[in-house]
Amino acid sequence: MPAQTIHRSVWSINPFSFRRRPTRVVPVGNVLVGGSNPIRIQSMTTTPTMDTEATVAQVLRLARAGCEIARITAPTILEAQNLENIKKSLLQKGCEIPLVADIHFRPDAALVAADFVEKVRINPGNFTDGKAFKIREYTEDQYGAELRRIEQKFTPLVLKLKRLKRALRIGTNHGSLSDRIMNRFGDTPLGMVESALEFVRICQKNDFHDIILSMKASNPRVMVEAYRLLASRMAEEDMDYPFHLGVTEAGDGPDGRIKSAAGIGSLLEDGIGDTIRVSLTEEPEAEIPVAQELAERYTKKDFSSTEETLDVSYVDPAGPARRPSRVVKTGPIELGGSAPIRVVSPVVLAPSGAHELLRLLEDRLKKDAPPEIIEIGYQPNPAFPSLYQSFRSTLAPETSRLAFWLSFEEGKLPAQLPPADGYVYRCGDRFEPREIESLNSACGPKGVLVLRSSSVLTLVSMLGLKVLEGRMVVACLDPGSSTQTVHSLRLLAAALRRAGSDVPILLASNGEDPDLAVAIVQGSLICDGIGDAVSVCRGPASRDRLDFAYNLLQACGSRLTKTEFVSCPSCGRTLFDLQSTTERIKSKTGHLKGIKIAIMGCIVNGPGEMADADFGYVGGGPGKINLYVGKNCVEKSIPSEVADEKLVELIRQHGKWVDPLS
Numbered sequence: 312m313p314a315q316t317i318h319r320s321v322w323s324i325n326p327f328s329f330r331r332r333p334t335r336v337v338p339v340g341n342v343l344v345g346g347s348n349p350i351r352i353q354s355m356t357t358t359p360t361m362d363t364e365a366t367v368a369q370v371l372r373l374a375r376a377g378c379e380i381a382r383i384t385a386p387t388i389l390e391a392q393n394l395e396n397i398k399k400s401l402l403q404k405g406c407e408i409p410l411v412a413d414i415h416f417r418p419d420a421a422l423v424a425a426d427f428v429e430k431v432r433i434n435p436g437n438f439t440d441g442k443a444f445k446i447r448e449y450t451e452d453q454y455g456a457e458l459r460r461i462e463q464k465f466t467p468l469v470l471k472l473k474r475l476k477r478a479l480r481i482g483t484n485h486g487s488l489s490d491r492i493m494n495r496f497g498d499t500p501l502g503m504v505e506s507a508l509e510f511v512r513i514c515q516k517n518d519f520h521d522i523i524l525s526m527k528a529s530n531p532r533v534m535v536e537a538y539r540l541l542a543s544r545m546a547e548e549d550m551d552y553p554f555h556l557g558v559t560e561a562g563d564g565p566d567g568r569i570k571s572a573a574g575i576g577s578l579l580e581d582g583i584g585d586t587i588r589v590s591l592t593e594e595p596e597a598e599i600p601v602a603q604e605l606a607e608r609y610t611k612k613d614f615s616s617t618e619e620t621l622d623v624s625y626v627d628p629a630g631p632a633r634r635p636s637r638v639v640k641t642g643p644i645e646l647g648g649s650a651p652i653r654v655v656s657p658v659v660l661a662p663s664g665a666h667e668l669l670r671l672l673e674d675r676l677k678k679d680a681p682p683e684i685i686e687i688g689y690q691p692n693p694a695f696p697s698l699y700q701s702f703r704s705t706l707a708p709e710t711s712r713l714a715f716w717l718s719f720e721e722g723k724l725p726a727q728l729p730p731a732d733g734y735v736y737r738c739g740d741r742f743e744p745r746e747i748e749s750l751n752s753a754c755g756p757k758g759v760l761v762l763r764s765s766s767v768l769t770l771v772s773m774l775g776l777k778v779l780e781g782r783m784v785v786a787c788l789d790p791g792s793s794t795q796t797v798h799s800l801r802l803l804a805a806a807l808r809r810a811g812s813d814v815p816i817l818l819a820s821n822g823e824d825p826d827l828a829v830a831i832v833q834g835s836l837i838c839d840g841i842g843d844a845v846s847v848c849r850g851p852a853s854r855d856r857l858d859f860a861y862n863l864l865q866a867c868g869s870r871l872t873k874t875e876f877v878s879c880p881s882c883g884r885t886l887f888d889l890q891s892t893t894e895r896i897k898s899k900t901g902h903l904k905g906i907k908i909a910i911m912g913c914i915v916n917g918p919g920e921m922a923d924a925d926f927g928y929v930g931g932g933p934g935k936i937n938l939y940v941g942k943n944c945v946e947k948s949i950p951s952e953v954a955d956e957k958l959v960e961l962i963r964q965h966g967k968w969v970d971p972l973s
């Protein structure tokens with residue numbers, strides 16, 4: 312394929328409209344990645360690579376589920392050689408899915424694997440380097456010598472891949488950067504990008520361009536920043552290689568899905584990403600529908616432009632951690648500024664509703680993840696005032712914890728406004744200034760006025776009303792899961808900044824239940840620092856809906872209400888059953904707020920990939936566990952039967968343990 316080039320002026324992130332980053336097309340066997348091809352779905356096997364039958368069966372299940380590229384670990388030459396048997400058996404069964412050999416530390420295994428698979432993945436942090444972190448200053452000469460050493464070890468693989476027409480993924484992981492990079496750039500997105508570029512330049516020197524790049528991290532914010540930086544460096548250096556997206560060690564269940572949607576979705580919204588892998592600590596087939604749902608949004612929908620156009624100054628999506636906003640008080644709750652991102656929950660006004668809400672509140676306070684602002688929809692019927700009054704009286708003991716908002720549709724305001732801590736005005740393209748005026752004057756000193764509309768222009772016009780001068784106002788945009796919403800909300804934030812307004816922003820979704828689209832939209836906005844409160848659906852407050860809201864805030868690193876778990880998806884190197892072990896450790900430690908525990912299947916990559924975890928539980932050998940505090944191994948080869956208790960003891964020794972509430 313002839314070399315193609317792009318220039319910085321041709322592509323940069325436009326925060327206000329979707330445009331896919333132009334890339335060259337890289338063939339991975341019969342699957343074309345990049346260019347205008349669909350976003351490709353991939354996964355990785357978890358069976359031992361030497362178990363040909365089990366690995367073939369798992370690849371077949373993956374292919375049937377819709378996986379387009381399957382990765383298999385090749386930790387030594389033996390496994391690399393066995394890829395031949397796996398490939399042959401798949402072909403005999405009529406399965407032509409391209410295979411990728413996953414290589415760490417072993418250039419020799421990579422050279423063998425290249426004979427049998429369509430793509431080789433290397434980790435630039437450990438392809439030629441050991442895994443001990445040494446503090447060391449590198450002079451320019453020493454750094455140059457290191458680069459020559461890499462070139463010498465890496466070039467044979469490049470030449471072989473070129474000759475056999477195989478593809479290469481240079482897959483950087485945040486947690487496993489080389490000492491050389493760590494000492495020069497630190498454990499940073501910049502270090503991740505430079506780590507990949509060291510290897511890309513060697514490929515280019517040998518005129519090999521079938522390269523795909525990845526910048527994975529378990530923290531979606533770090534990962535988003537690294538990919539954006541990489542995209543920008545690619546443009547600067549006239550490089551146009553496709554990207555493989557993934558959040559490493561995302562975990563399992565809803566947490567893993569929300570984290571992946573927030574990280575991968577943020578980048579897809581920016582037009583970055585050509586193939587994706589959702590890493591879940593579950594059977595690999597379970598990753599496929601999640602990845603398909605994420606990719607589909609960008610394959611089917613028309614993102615060609617936002618429906619609104621405003622003359623706004625540019626907002627850097629990788630800018631400050633949180634958009635500056637004023638603090639407003641609504642009942643007992645502070646919202647905006649540096650206050651935690653608040654959770655708004657709709658409720659249905661039914662006779663039993665207040666008692667149900669009280670029970671829910673009691674349960675959720677134990678988890679430190681309660682409803683905080685209750686939104687009650689006004690119903691223009693004669694029974695509403697008495698229902699509302701009895702609801703408020705039943706919840707009176709909780710008025711020091713909960714704020715009550717009443718919401719009105721445009722044109723449906725009653726003559727007499729019931730008291731509330733905030734009024735929500737919902738409208739489409741049209742609004743009635745007199746209605747806003749009466750809501751504003753009914754707010755009182757502790758109330759807020761929330762303006763909700765599906766149009767940025769309408770919101771901006773409302774905010775310009777004279778009547779609102781000096782008032783505390785929250786603005787938000789519906790519906791939260793529309794394809795345009797990320798760009799529209801960025802447009803709103805930019806328009807507010809331009810108008811000198813620092814009103815807090817509520818991110819709201821109008822769907823009955825939260826779904827992956829809400830995680831993408833609200834997750835990417837929170838990662839961009841936009842949003843002071845979230846309302847994840849219009850369905851009434853429930854345990855699941857509150858879990859979703861708090862899981863989303865936790866995934867974006869914005870509000871930590873439980874233990875953060877980082878668990879690897881497992882692969883052929885895994886030394887224990889990751890799914891059941893993760894479940895067990897979660898049940899014992901899941902109540903510890905604000906600490907990060909990593910559960911990793913092997914010591915080869917586990918310690919490197921668990922990045923910034925506080926404690927690590929890592930497979931040290933068959934039936935043996937190593938325990939870590941930060942990056943230091945403090946207990947080696949503990950029998951797995953006692954490892955859970957030892958982990959708890961370790962957390963206790965470090966003053967991070969609290970007993971669970973009964």
Ligand code: SF4
Pocket residue numbers: 879880881882883884885886911912913914915916917920
């Ligand atoms: S940490 Fe987990 S996924 Fe990574 S190589 Fe080890 S066992 Fe495989």
